[in-house]
Structures are given as structure tokens and as C-alpha cells.
Amino acid sequence: MRVAALWFPDWPVQAAQLEAEDVLAEPIAIAEQHRVLACSRQARARGVRRGMRVRNAQAIAPELQIVAANQDRDGRMFVSLVASLDDVAASVEVLRPGLVVVDLAAAARFHGSEDKALEMLIDAASRRGIDVLAGAADEIATAVIAAREGQVVAEGASKSFVAQRPLKVLSAEPALGVEETTVATLSQLGITTMGQLAELSPSAVATRFGAAGMYIHRIARAQPDRRVAPELPGKDYAVGITAEEPIERVDAAAFAARALAAQLHTKLQKAGLQCLRLKVVAELDGGACVERVWHTKEALTEAGMADRVRWQLDGWLTTGGAGAIVSLLLEPLELAAPDMVGQLWSSGATGEGARRVIERVQSQLGMDAVLQPVAASGRGVAERVTFVPYGEVAAETPDVFVGAIPAPLPALLSSGIDHPTSQVQLLDGTGSAVVLNAEILLSGQPYELVWQKRRYRICAWAGPWPVDEGWWTAQPARLARMQVLAEGKQQGWLLVWHRRRWSIEAFYS
Amino acid sequence: MNGTAIRSVAEPATTDRAAQIAQLRGKIAALGGEEAVPVFESAGALLSGSGYIPGGIPRRAVTQVEDSPLLVAELLGQITKAGGMCAVVGWPELSYAGLPAKQLSNIVAIPEPGVNDLQVAGVLAEGCDAVVLRNRTRMVLTPARARPLLARVRKGEAALLCVNVEVPSPALRIAGEVAQIYGVAQGRGCIDAIDLTVRTERKGHAATKRVLRLDEQPRTPNLQVVG
Numbered sequence A: 001m002r003v004a005a006l007w008f009p010d011w012p013v014q015a016a017q018l019e020a021e022d023v024l025a026e027p028i029a030i031a032e033q034h035r036v037l038a039c040s041r042q043a044r045a046r047g048v049r050r051g052m053r054v055r056n057a058q059a060i061a062p063e064l065q066i067v068a069a070n071q072d073r074d075g076r077m078f079v080s081l082v083a084s085l086d087d088v089a090a091s092v093e094v095l096r097p098g099l100v101v102v103d104l105a106a107a108a109r110f111h112g113s114e115d116k117a118l119e120m121l122i123d124a125a126s127r128r129g130i131d132v133l134a135g136a137a138d139e140i141a142t143a144v145i146a147a148r149e150g151q152v153v154a155e156g157a158s159k160s161f162v163a164q165r166p167l168k169v170l171s172a173e174p175a176l177g178v179e180e181t182t183v184a185t186l187s188q189l190g191i192t193t194m195g196q197l198a199e200l201s202p203s204a205v206a207t208r209f210g211a212a213g214m215y216i217h218r219i220a221r222a223q224p225d226r227r228v229a230p231e232l233p234g235k236d237y238a239v240g241i242t243a244e245e246p247i248e249r250v251d252a253a254a255f256a257a258r259a260l261a262a263q264l265h266t267k268l269q270k271a272g273l274q275c276l277r278l279k280v281v282a283e284l285d286g287g288a289c290v291e292r293v294w295h296t297k298e299a300l301t302e303a304g305m306a307d308r309v310r311w312q313l314d315g316w317l318t319t320g321g322a323g324a325i326v327s328l329l330l331e332p333l334e335l336a337a338p339d340m341v342g343q344l345w346s347s348g349a350t351g352e353g354a355r356r357v358i359e360r361v362q363s364q365l366g367m368d369a370v371l372q373p374v375a376a377s378g379r380g381v382a383e384r385v386t387f388v389p390y391g392e393v394a395a396e397t398p399d400v401f402v403g404a405i406p407a408p409l410p411a412l413l414s415s416g417i418d419h420p421t422s423q424v425q426l427l428d429g430t431g432s433a434v435v436l437n438a439e440i441l442l443s444g445q446p447y448e449l450v451w452q453k454r455r456y457r458i459c460a461w462a463g464p465w466p467v468d469e470g471w472w473t474a475q476p477a478r479l480a481r482m483q484v485l486a487e488g489k490q491q492g493w494l495l496v497w498h499r500r501r502w503s504i505e506a507f508y509s
Numbered sequence B: 001m002n003g004t005a006i007r008s009v010a011e012p013a014t015t016d017r018a019a020q021i022a023q024l025r026g027k028i029a030a031l032g033g034e035e036a037v038p039v040f041e042s043a044g045a046l047l048s049g050s051g052y053i054p055g056g057i058p059r060r061a062v063t064q065v066e067d068s069p070l071l072v073a074e075l076l077g078q079i080t081k082a083g084g085m086c087a088v089v090g091w092p093e094l095s096y097a098g099l100p101a102k103q104l105s106n107i108v109a110i111p112e113p114g115v116n117d118l119q120v121a122g123v124l125a126e127g128c129d130a131v132v133l134r135n136r137t138r139m140v141l142t143p144a145r146a147r148p149l150l151a152r153v154r155k156g157e158a159a160l161l162c163v164n165v166e167v168p169s170p171a172l173r174i175a176g177e178v179a180q181i182y183g184v185a186q187g188r189g190c191i192d193a194i195d196l197t198v199r200t201e202r203k204g205h206a207a208t209k210r211v212l213r214l215d216e217q218p219r220t221p222n223l224q225v226v227g
Helices: A011-020 A041-045 A054-060 A071-086 A104-111 A114-125 A140-147 A158-163 A168-172 A180-188 A194-199 A202-220 A250-271 A302-319 A340-345 A349-365 B017-032 B069-081 B101-106 B114-125 B143-155
Strands: A003-007 A028-032 A035-039 A065-068 A092-096 A099-103 A133-137 A239-247 A274-284 A289-295 A325-336 A371-375 A385-389 A423-428 A446-451 A454-469 A477-486 A492-498 A501-508 B061-065 B086-089 B107-110 B130-140 B159-166 B172-184 B189-202 B208-215
Touching: A003 A104, A003 A114, A003 A140, A011 A028, A011 A035, A011 A071, A028 A041, A028 A054, A035 A054, A071 A092, A071 A099, A071 A114, A099 A104, A099 A140, A104 A114, A114 A133, A133 A140, A140 A158, A140 A202, A158 A194, A158 A202, A168 A180, A180 A202, A194 A202, A239 A250, A250 A274, A250 A302, A250 A325, A274 A302, A289 A302, A302 A325, A302 A349, A349 B107, A349 B114, A371 B101, A423 A492, A446 A477, A454 B172, A454 B189, A477 B172, A477 B189, A492 B172, B061 B069, B061 B143, B069 B086, B069 B101, B069 B130, B069 B159, B069 B172, B069 B189, B069 B208, B086 B114, B101 B107, B107 B114, B114 B130, B114 B143, B172 B208
Parallel strands: A028 A065, B061 B159, B061 B172, B086 B107, B086 B130, B130 B159
Antiparallel strands: A003 A099, A003 A133, A028 A035, A092 A099, A239 A325, A274 A289, A274 A325, A371 A385, A371 B107, A423 A446, A423 A501, A446 A454, A454 A477, A477 A492, A492 A501, B172 B189, B189 B208
């Protein structure tokens, strides 16, 4: 993998100059909280440094022009540059305003050679008054370090290149995401170059510096890291509306919802996408924001989107007591290409209607109140089914466990085996309690079952079947199950021996 | 030549599939009055003996079911097996473990519907095939309280199964009772079959009583006694 990095030195200064259209006089410094965040080359020549107090900087260079830091401006000014880089390379990732990495291998294949591609990238980024340095290497981190010197590291030479750099280059570049304190500790310990760090054994670094240390160590050894990940489209699809008068009535909300949904649907249709997860955000007149995410198994149609937004607004306006809605935003969170096969073959006559009413109930009670049972693995009865909110994709079907309670299974669960109402006593013929010993043997023949104030004569029982699972977790389950029938064989229980007492897990009724 | 049977020209040719299905369903309804959930027509073949609920469970009507979880789970299993969509309102203790994993996707559970359980059941009845409405304690609905629910039930397609909720004049009453549990002796075996006595009482019909056996296919024994 070849990566090119383009570094725009002192980008906050360059952005400030771009915005002011070159009327700022040199030397310039960008300040945040009375400290210098970045300074121009001329200012640096006068002795101004990053992290210096503004007051001290002004003492060194009285004519220093101080501009307040503004991340929004940095980003805004950078966007147009990135757009022109997109014309040259397909895969451009912005690490921070002022630093981009590009998948150079793909660009080189397309344009003929690496040098040509790099030249074209620099050409694309060049503007009047803009300074840019390019570097290339096999990994993202190495390319970023190389870009600070404007070097192209040959293929396979990353390790020797990085080894010669001082450790301080790591803390100079915030986009590398290196922990400052770890770098400081390492230099205190006498490690000054990356090469010295790379010579240490990984286990020695891991045991002393943990994940942060291993991250630096990986950079120092020029190990392959992630690939260039360009930002994928998706955010732009959000549509919003700001009402002229705050929406207080449900019918007005429904009208707004319909219009907004139609707008979003057209937008997505043009892009050839369908929405699977939709976020509805409403800003209230108090300034607060309420939001709700809707998941759907099937792609949302225009009517489906409008319905969801209308139900949501209906809920907020009538029951939520949230107040009037000032503005409304629809953001598609998950998009997918339309699944033609599903559309053609699913008959969906009743499925469609069922989904509609279930989602209606979901809007009333909330996502977590409408559940769908999902088969889970387990040996008992209660643990074999878990629940997920309706519409969410369930995990894969688990295997059937050996030793699971066989069918027919009881259909009524107790309130839980630790619940006081589930506790029962098993008595033998002499009236003493039947317990389970360490060898999973009953201490006597069960004769009577006492549950709350009722007593049942036992005519048959099966088990006990011991279960010792989860011993590797924090909550091991050591239990034994037993089926017990009352006289007449018309009443049955599934009992569990847990924490040295019997309780009902389920009823055969 | 195949495919040249006489086509009925009296009916307008519908291109829309949904419209065509609706048209055919209308014909069925016109022939046999109340339309039953289709699964129960073949229930006899699935269960031992003939169908244990003669005539099936009527759609767009209320069926009163006695508090019998095994029977309700069995009904849910049969309906979902045929592809029907079921909703269960207000029954957190009902276990779905006995149902095949594939059919669970056709079930929606609302264990805690809150105070609006009747309304929730009504909304669900507009789109599902069967809705089970259960209350913790016995609740008798006055005609005035039942009216909005019944109106929604008539509007939709669902069969509403009320457990512990008494609706005035239900179309069908079903009671399930465990008659016998098989397979267990003193410290041996395990439960391998359950007999349920199913009693039905339909308006204008004689009451019926059938026995429904819940069991699994015979399993091959892993251990055999030799000699």
C-alpha cells in the first residue's frame, strides 16, 4: 500500500489569511485561551513558538497580529482545497484541516507513475499564498512524518526512514493521535529517536506503556496500519425545515412531515438509495433537542417516512409535553441500494399491514416496548428465548445444546428463579426437605411439593439433570433441573436447584 | 394446448396483484360467511384426530380463551407455521421456547403495554392475523369499553384471542386443560407428551370437546439395554 500525505503547514494561519483575503499583515499568530496555537513563518523567525503565552509573544514581537482561533473557519477553507484534490485522486481522507492522505497506489496506476500523481496532487492544491508539502510512504503514519519534510520514502524503506527521526515528531503532529505523556516519559528515559524505540521488544513496551505505548511502537517500527478511508457520502442527505411559526398542532406537524419526507425521498431516489434507518431530530422552542431513531427491516417508502415523522411529532406534541417544535431535521443514518429481488418476490399482503400497525404501536410505546422473540442457546426454558426490539436484525440462530430440556416445553414461565414467589419446598415422606448433594443425588424420595400455602402430592419426577455452565464467566451457573408431576398427572413443574434451594422455572399448564 | 381455459370475462381484469388477491379473498368470504384463519383448515392433518377446534378461529371476531398457556402457545405455533403474523399483548410470562426458531420472526410481543392495552390490541388487530390480549387479573369489559376495541377488530383481519379479558358475547370460547402428562415415572424418564382437553363453545353450535396431544417425534435412544 502506498500513501501520499499533503501537509499545509500552519493551516490555521493560512486559513485566516485566505478568509481575510491577504489583508492581514505579517507576522501572524493564532491564539486560543491566551496561548499561541499556530504562527506564521515570519513570526517563528522572530522567536514566537506554539504554546507560548500571547503576552510573551507580543513582548518578543510587538507588531504581531493576533487572530482568534476558529476551527470552523479552518474546516471551511479546507473544503474547497479537498474538492480540487478529489479531481486528481479518488480516495482522499482528511485527517484534520491542513492534512490529507491519499491512496497513492490507485492514483499512480491511473496517472502513470507516483511522481506524476504527486505532482498533480500538489498542482491541484496550489493556490496563491498557499503552502503545501507532500510526502509518500508505505503507511499512513510514515507518510505524515515524511510530508513534514517533503520527502518521498521508497517502497520498503519506511523502517530505516522512521528510525532516523527524533521522537518529538510524534508530538508535533496532532493527527497521529499519540499520547503526549507517553512520549514525554519515553524521552525522559533516554529514548530520543524512533530507531531506539523500535529496537525495544514489543512485550517490554506493552507491559510498561500499555496500548498507548504499543501504538507509538507500531509507528516506530513502520508496521502496516489501516488503509486510507475516504469519507463516504451520507451526511448530505439530511433535510431540514425551520417553521415560520413554532408548530404546536398535530395537523400542522403532519403537513410539515409529509413535505419533508417527500423532499428526502426525492433526494435519495436521485442517488439511487433507500433508507433503512432514519433519525428524526426536532428542535423545541425552549432550545432543547429531541431525537428518535427509527429502524426498519424493509426500506422506507415516502409514505413510510412521512408516517414515522408524523407519529413521532404526534407523540412529542400530544403526550411528550415537549412544547412547540421550531425546526425539524430528517437524517438518514443507514442507506442501502434497493433490493430488487425482495421487492419482486415478497407477496407481503399481510406482512405489510402488520408492519404498519406494529410500527404504529412502536411510536406510542417506544422502541423497547415492542419486542420480537429470538431463539437463543441454553438448556432451560427461560434462557432459550431472548427479545430484541421489533425491526432490529436478530443474531444468527444458535445451535441446539446437548442436554437441553426436551419438548414439549412448558409455555408459562415463573417470575424468575430468584423471585420469592417462585420458591418451593420439596419434602420427602418423613416431612424433611429434599436437597441435592454434591454428587447430584436427591437426599430422599420427593413426596410433597409446598408452594406458597398450597401442598401437592408428588406422583412422579424426572431428573435431577445438573448443569455447570459459564464457570469461565463472572456469573457461573451451577444448577440442576427436575420435572415434577402432581398426583393425577395433570399438573407439572420444571424445578431448578439453585443456591441450595428449589424454585419453579416454568409450569406445564 | 395448455393455458387456454376460458377466462371469466364478467370480472374486470386486474393487473395489480394485491387487488387480485383481495378479489379472490372476497369470493371466499362470499361463499362461506366467516373466514377462518387458513391454518386451521389443515389443522386436522397436523394434529392427531380431526381438528381440535371445529370450524377454526374466526377472523374479525373475538375468541375467549381460558388461561391456558400451553394451548395459546400451540395456537401461536400453528398460525405462524402457516405464515400468519401474531401479536401478544401483556403476557410477559408466556414462553416462546417451544416454537421453532424460524417462526419466532412472525411473533411480536408487547409484554408491558401499560394502561392502554386495549388500544394497543385494537391497533394491532388492524394489521396482524391473530392478536392475543391478556390481562394479569380477570377483567370484565363493559359493552361501552369494548365497543372501540370491537370496532377495530371488525375493521381489520385479525382473530382477537382474549385471555383473562371478558368481552360481551364472544364468537367462540376455547378452554384448554391438561388432561394427562406422559413419560415420567418415579425418578425416571422425562415429559414426552401432554394431552390437552380442548373445549369449544361457538355461538349457534353444539359445544365440542377434543383431546389434543402435544408431543415430539419419537427420538432414537442413545443408550440401549442389552442382554
